[in-house]
Amino acid sequence: MKRLLFLAAIAAVAWYGWQHRTGLFAGTTDSEAVIFNSGTHAMLRVRLTVDGQTYVREVIEPESRVTLPFPVTRVSDFRLRWEWRGLLGMHEWRGGEVLPGPPRSRCTIQVFDDNGATCSCVPIPTGPGAR
8 A cells, every 4th residue: 555655656746747847947048138227218119139039118217127038049239229208219229249058148238318328248147046
């Protein structure tokens, strides 16, 4: 009887592991782009293109940040397009560089009132206690 219960427990654990294998073992391979609006106007119709993919946010308020996860398959730069609330014209910035992982990268793009931007990328910590 004990053997039967032991085999049933092993079967249940194996079934659970098989059903949840992607969540248990895969982890995320996406890097992150953090867009920080350092301007005094809200950014509207924000379009970030990296590695051939475009990611969209309609509004980023002043002194706010938005995090966009994205996969990286090749070396790529960033292309950011936006409008300022209350001002005419589309603005564009291109720069920075992200490399395919591992390790994953967190790239912070800080946008200023003069339509300039800076980009800095750092590796995302992994393992226990990583933030």
